[in-house]
Amino acid sequence: MNTNNSLSLMQSVATFSLMFSLGLAYVINPMEDSLFFKALDSIISGIYGDEVLSKLNNSAVAGMIVGLFSGTSFIFLSINKKVYDYTMLFIFLSVILIFVADIRNFDAFPYQVTQQLFLWLWIGLPISIGLVGIWQDYIGNQIVAAFLVLVMPLGLSGNTNDQIYPILGFVFSFMLFIELSYGHTRYSRLARVMYYSKEYETVLQWFLTTLVVTLALTTALTSVAFLFHDFLSELLPYSFSNSIEFNTIYGQALSVLVFFMIWAVLQTLFSRGYLARQVED
Amino acid sequence: MWTRKAVVYVGLGTILVLFSPFINNLQLFLLGTTILGFVAVHSLVNTRPIDVKITRSFESDQVFENSDVTIDLIIQNKGRSVGFLEIYDNLPSEVEVNNGSNHTIIRLKKDELVVNKYHLECRLRGQYRLGNPSLRIYNPSFLFYYEADIESKSSLVVLPQIEQIEGIDLSTDFPKMYQGAMPIRRIGTSGEFYGIREYFPGDDFKNINWRVFGRTRKLMVNQFEREDISDIMFVLDAREISGTGTILRNPLNYSCRAAASLTSFFLRARNRVGLTIYGETVNVISPDTGERHLYRILTALAEVKAGGSLGLHTVLGDLRNFTPRSPVMVLSTLENDPTSTNALREITARGFKLTVIAPDTLDYDRESRIISPTVYFTASASLDNKITEARSLGARAMRWDPENVLSTSLAEVIR
Numbered sequence: 001m002n003t004n005n006s007l008s009l010m011q012s013v014a015t016f017s018l019m020f021s022l023g024l025a026y027v028i029n030p031m032e033d034s035l036f037f038k039a040l041d042s043i044i045s046g047i048y049g050d051e052v053l054s055k056l057n058n059s060a061v062a063g064m065i066v067g068l069f070s071g072t073s074f075i076f077l078s079i080n081k082k083v084y085d086y087t088m089l090f091i092f093l094s095v096i097l098i099f100v101a102d103i104r105n106f107d108a109f110p111y112q113v114t115q116q117l118f119l120w121l122w123i124g125l126p127i128s129i130g131l132v133g134i135w136q137d138y139i140g141n142q143i144v145a146a147f148l149v150l151v152m153p154l155g156l157s158g159n160t161n162d163q164i165y166p167i168l169g170f171v172f173s174f175m176l177f178i179e180l181s182y183g184h185t186r187y188s189r190l191a192r193v194m195y196y197s198k199e200y201e202t203v204l205q206w207f208l209t210t211l212v213v214t215l216a217l218t219t220a221l222t223s224v225a226f227l228f229h230d231f232l233s234e235l236l237p238y239s240f241s242n243s244i245e246f247n248t249i250y251g252q253a254l255s256v257l258v259f260f261m262i263w264a265v266l267q268t269l270f271s272r273g274y275l276a277r278q279v280e281d
Numbered sequence: 282m283w284t285r286k287a288v289v290y291v292g293l294g295t296i297l298v299l300f301s302p303f304i305n306n307l308q309l310f311l312l313g314t315t316i317l318g319f320v321a322v323h324s325l326v327n328t329r330p331i332d333v334k335i336t337r338s339f340e341s342d343q344v345f346e347n348s349d350v351t352i353d354l355i356i357q358n359k360g361r362s363v364g365f366l367e368i369y370d371n372l373p374s375e376v377e378v379n380n381g382s383n384h385t386i387i388r389l390k391k392d393e394l395v396v397n398k399y400h401l402e403c404r405l406r407g408q409y410r411l412g413n414p415s416l417r418i419y420n421p422s423f424l425f426y427y428e429a430d431i432e433s434k435s436s437l438v439v440l441p442q443i444e445q446i447e448g449i450d451l452s453t454d455f456p457k458m459y460q461g462a463m464p465i466r467r468i469g470t471s472g473e474f475y476g477i478r479e480y481f482p483g484d485d486f487k488n489i490n491w492r493v494f495g496r497t498r499k500l501m502v503n504q505f506e507r508e509d510i511s512d513i514m515f516v517l518d519a520r521e522i523s524g525t526g527t528i529l530r531n532p533l534n535y536s537c538r539a540a541a542s543l544t545s546f547f548l549r550a551r552n553r554v555g556l557t558i559y560g561e562t563v564n565v566i567s568p569d570t571g572e573r574h575l576y577r578i579l580t581a582l583a584e585v586k587a588g589g590s591l592g593l594h595t596v597l598g599d600l601r602n603f604t605p606r607s608p609v610m611v612l613s614t615l616e617n618d619p620t621s622t623n624a625l626r627e628i629t630a631r632g633f634k635l636t637v638i639a640p641d642t643l644d645y646d647r648e649s650r651i652i653s654p655t656v657y658f659t660a661s662a663s664l665d666n667k668i669t670e671a672r673s674l675g676a677r678a679m680r681w682d683p684e685n686v687l688s689t690s691l692a693e694v695i696r
Binding site: 025028029150154156158159160161163164167168170171174175179182183186190193194195199200202203206207210211214215217218219221222225226248249250252253256257260263264267 | 286295298299301302304305306307308309310311312313314315316317318319321322323324325326327364365382384385386387388395421422423
């Protein structure tokens with residue numbers, strides 16, 4: 001496999017990871033609970049005096065497909081600046097016309113269709129933004145897409161251990177998306193400097209192999225961090241380990257932070273540089 | 282060292298872990314923990330110290346201007362395996378990489394040896410130091426990095442370009458015999474053919490050209506060039522003003538090229554050549570002969586840098602010890618040197634056969650808008666005055682446009 005193929009593979013896997021993470025995010029957090037959509041629903045209801053959003057189809061899959069289509073179209077349109085400009089002008093004028101037609105009660109155009117399209121476009125927004133970030137190497141877009149994937153489905157009902165598998169799937173695909181999209185941006189830039197040489201290809205393969213291994217190790221370390229909570233509960237006095245605070249997610253959060261703090265301290269103490277300084281002193 | 286990405290990851294992970302309990306969100310909590318775990322795992326990947334040795338090898342450490350040098354950067358891993366190693370060989374700005382790259386990113390296995398080849402184009406004379414190479418190790422996800430310089434320096438001397446000079450007479454009227462020979466395009470007794478003429482009684486029979494006699498039935502004799510030997514002293518102006526212009530095109534560089542070409546020409550004919558450089562200080566290389574001496578002069582010319590403002594009169598003391606009535610060649614524009622007139626008069630008064638070569642880069646400077654038209658006309662007129670002044674003292678003086686071949690320009694002034 002040459003450098004270009006490896007880089008394309010990174011982009012493709014990052015795209016699928018983004019779609020998976022958004023899909024799983026909506027599996028974990030139902031759309032009806034999403035604070036983002038609740039806010040949107042309130043605004044639109046306020047404007048129209050009608051529950052517009054609840055009447056429309058809020059399928060996450062359809063939204064993702066529309067997001068994929070709009071993102072891909074945007075990437076292809078960007079190839080030619082003139083075509084891009086005219087298309088954007090056309091879309092803008094269409095939106096204005098539909099809006100004006102709606103205000104003037106001109107029902108010749110079925111604006112319900114465009115409303116549905118807008119809703120799906122809204123749902124698939126992280127994908128369309130992320131696609132541009134992945135395929136055109138815009139780090140800003142990658143960050144915004146990651147932020148939207150985390151924030152848009154967020155609700156107040158929370159989630160528990162019952163949903164552990166979708167959550168693990170989400171975390172894994174989200175990390176893959178972030179790492180591969182950012183990695184592609186950096187490694188493709190360096191590949192151009194290195195003229196896509198064969199030596200550079202080995203570096204790229206090393207990155208891909210190490211990423212898979214480190215993600216597996218991270219899963220193991222995360223499990224250890226969670227088990228550390230149980231270990232602490234055995235170690236700490238009964239009154240503390242049996243307290244309500246310790247046995248909720250707050251207690252888990254503190255245990256995790258203590259675990260990584262101990263990790264950092266141990267790493268500092270056992271690092272070669274630190275030991276060397278002790279010898280010098 | 283931590284990269285910004287690592288800082289953002291740790292910040293985001295901590296915020297997610299601390300914030301998620303407020304909304305009872307296991308998804309964000311697990312994500313935060315995973316991000317922290319990812320950073321923790323990556324702090325162990327490709328971050329330990331490495332042991333890499335870098336050496337540089339090239340065919341010759343002395344090259345002439347406008348020639349290429351192939352450099353092999355040999356990278357030898359003596360420690361652990363390195364996944365991402367970025368190497369940048371620091372080069373002086375005067376040399377240019379025209380093939381390959383001095384910047385490379387490689388993966389080095391344990392005890393592996395990698396050679397990175399690149400070509401340098403040396404367009405400017407000088408003594409250069411290549412290195413040290415800078416190293417940077419990134420961990421695969423760009424979370425941590427380590428930078429270091431590895432001790433590996435090499436020196437490269439770029440000697441001034443030598444132009445082939447043929448058949449010009451710059452010799453003295455008072456040649457020294459038996460110390461060297463210099464063809465001066467005059468009729469003499471060397472082995473170099475000059476022409477034929479009619480036979481006159483008294484001519485040596487062995488010089489009769491029998492082939493011409495067979496063809497024309499007329500007795501003709503061969504004539505040969507006369508060879509003289511000389512001590513020649515070059516006086517090179519390395520004042521700060523001689524470096525005016527661009528890095529490549531300035532009077533000092535052209536003076537060095539002219540001095541190198543003429544030195545090679547005279548030494549080839551077994552003459553003795555000396556060099557006096559004035560600018561910040563006065564450096565004298567006494568007249569000598571031979572290949573070794575040529576490289577001594579070329580190395581001195583390679584090292585010359587424009588600086589100081591000593592006048593031409595400062596070399597007069599050193600010229601006192603020079604062979605009387607020998608040729609002295611001054612390579613200077615004589616610009617902004619109030620002592621030049623007296624110094625030239627002194628040199629000619631002592632009987633040295635003086636030649637002044639003034640490299641003229643004014644046209645180029647004006648076309649490149651380095652100097653304004655007003656400055657050009659002033660400088661040009663001043664240079665003309667200096668040349669006229671030198672000629673009035675009996676010197677052979679010329680404005681040399683470096684775009685023209687030196688020997689052709691010299692031939693015009695000498696005829």
